[in-house]
Amino acid sequence: MAYVDWSIEGPEYANCNCAWGCPCQFNALPTDGTCRAVAGMRIERGHFGSTRLDGLAWVGTYGWPGPIHLGNGAQQFFIDERADADQRKALVEILHGRETEPGATVFQVFSTTMSNVLDPVFTKIEVEIDPAACHGRIVVPGVIESTGTPIKSPFTGQDHRVRVSLRSGFEYSEAEYGSGSTTATGGVKLAFKDSYGQFARIHLTQSGIPKRP
Numbered sequence: 001m002a003y004v005d006w007s008i009e010g011p012e013y014a015n016c017n018c019a020w021g022c023p024c025q026f027n028a029l030p031t032d033g034t035c036r037a038v039a040g041m042r043i044e045r046g047h048f049g050s051t052r053l054d055g056l057a058w059v060g061t062y063g064w065p066g067p068i069h070l071g072n073g074a075q076q077f078f079i080d081e082r083a084d085a086d087q088r089k090a091l092v093e094i095l096h097g098r099e100t101e102p103g104a105t106v107f108q109v110f111s112t113t114m115s116n117v118l119d120p121v122f123t124k125i126e127v128e129i130d131p132a133a134c135h136g137r138i139v140v141p142g143v144i145e146s147t148g149t150p151i152k153s154p155f156t157g158q159d160h161r162v163r164v165s166l167r168s169g170f171e172y173s174e175a176e177y178g179s180g181s182t183t184a185t186g187g188v189k190l191a192f193k194d195s196y197g198q199f200a201r202i203h204l205t206q207s208g209i210p211k212r213p
Contacts, residue, residue, distance in 0.1 A: 003099045003100060003101065003206040003207075004048060004049050004093070004099040004206060005047075005049060005205075005206060006046075006047060006048040006049065006090070006093075006094060006099065006205060006206050007045070007046055007047055007203070007204070007205045008041070008043050008045075008046040008053060008094065008202075008203070008204055009043070009044055009045045009046060009201075009202070009203045010041055010042050010043045010044035010045070010046070010201065010202070011041065011042055011044075011129035011130070011131050011199070011200070011201055011202075012039060012040065012041040012129065012131075012171075012172070012198075012199075012200050012201070012202045013039070013040055013041075013127075013129045013131075013136030013137075013138060013146075013148050013180075013197070013198065013199050014037060014038065014039035014040075014180075014197070014198040015037065015038055015039075015136075015146050015148055015180030015181070015182045015192070015195065015196065015197050015198070016035060016036060016037035016038075016180075016192075016195060016196050017030075017031070017032065017034065017035065017036045017037070017190075017192045017195050017196075018030050018031040018032075018035070018195060018196045019031045019195065019196060020151055020177065020178075020179060020195070020196055020197075021162075021177060021196065022177075022196040022198070024067075024068065025164065025166075029067055030067055030068075033066060033067070034063075034064060034065055034066060035062070035063070035064040035066075035067065035068050035073075036062065036063045036064070036188070036190050036192070037061070037062045037063075037190075038059065038060065038061050038062075038138065038144060038146050038182050038184060038190055039059070039060050039062075040057065040058065040059040040060070040125070040127045040129070040136075040138040040146075041057065041058055041127065041129075041202065042055075042056075042057045042127045042128075042129060043055065043056050043057065043058075048087075048090030048091075048093065048094060048099075049090070051086045051087055051090045052087075053087060053090060053091065055082075056079075056080040056082065056083050056087060056091065057080045057125045057127040058077060058078065058079050058080065058091055058095060058125070059077070059078040059125055059127070059138055059140055059144060060075060060076070060077045060078075060095065061075065061076050061077075061078075061144065061184050061186060061187070061188035061190060062074070062075045062110065062188060063075075063188045063189075063190070064113065068110070068113055069113065070113075071112075071113040071114070071115065072113075072115045073110070073113045073114045073115065073116070074114065074115070074116035074117075074118065074187065074188050075110065075114050075116075075117055075118065075188065076117075076118035076119075076120070076121070076186055076187040076188050077091075077092075077095050077096075077120040077121070078120070078121045078122075078123055078125055078140045078143070078144070078186075079091050079092070079095075079120050079121070079122050079123075079125075080122075080125050081122050081123050081124055081125075083122065088120075088122060092120055094107060095107050095120075096111055096117070097109070097110065097111030097112070098111075099206055100206050101206060101207050101208065103170065103208075104170060104205075104206065104207055104208035105170050105171070105204050105208055106170050106171040106204075107204075108170075109170055118186075118187040118188070121140075121143075121186070123140060123141075123143075124140070124141055125138075125139070125140055126138070126139040126140075126141075129199065130199075131175070131176055131199040131200055131201050132176075133150075134148070134149065134150040134159070134161065134176045134178040134197075134199050135148060135149060135150075135199070136148035136180070136197065136199055140186075142185075143184065143185055143186045144182070144183070144184045144185075144186065144190075145182070145183055145184075146180060146181065146182035146183075146184075147180065147181055147182075148178055148179065148180040148197035148198075148199060149178055149179055149180075149197070150178045150179070151177070151178050151179050152179075161176070162176070162177040162178075163175070163176055163177070164177055169209065170208055170209070171200070171202060171204075171209075172198075172200035172201075172202050172209075173209055174200065175198050175199060175200035176198070176199040176200070177196070177197070177198060177199075178197040178198075178199060179194050179195070179196075179197045180192075180194075180195060180196065180197030181193040181194060181195070
C-alpha cells in the first residue's frame, strides 16, 4: 500500500505520570499501573505531500486506565490555530496515525490502543523546547500547562543529566530524560508533579524514523 509522503522534524517534550525514567521505555509496566501523558512539538521542517508544515506546533493529551498495550485509551490533540485548512487536515492525518505504515510511528501505534478519540481543537499554542538544556514548556491557554526541567540530585542539588539511545524506536533515536509537571483540564484530564520528562529532537515519516547513513 502506498502512503502519502510526509515528514516532521523538530524538538519534542513529553511528560507522563510515571517515575523518572519511565518503565515503558524499557518494556516494563507503568509505575502505578496506568498511563497518562502530554506531549508537544514545534515543527521546524515538515510536509504532508505538497503541504508545508514548517513553524507549526501541536500538543497531545493521552490517558489509559492500564498499560498502553491493553488499550481502552483516550486522546485529544490541540493544533496550532495558525494552520490553514490544508495544514490542519495534514496534521490531523499524521497525529491520528493515518497514512503511516503499521507500527512505524508513536502516533500510529497509539491510535491502535484508543477507544475514545476526541475531536481536535485548533487553538493558540505556546511550545518552547530545548532538548540540549533539558527544558520544555507547553501552554494551551486555559487548558494545559506543562513544564519540564532537568532532574535535581537530592544529594548535591545539581542537575542530574541522563540520556538514552534507542536502536529500534518509533518516536526518537535519542532523548534526554528529566522531570516534568503538568495540569490539563481538557477532554483528557492530567495532574502530576515531578514525574517523567522526555526531551528529544524527533524526525518521523510515513515509514518511521529515517535510517541513519
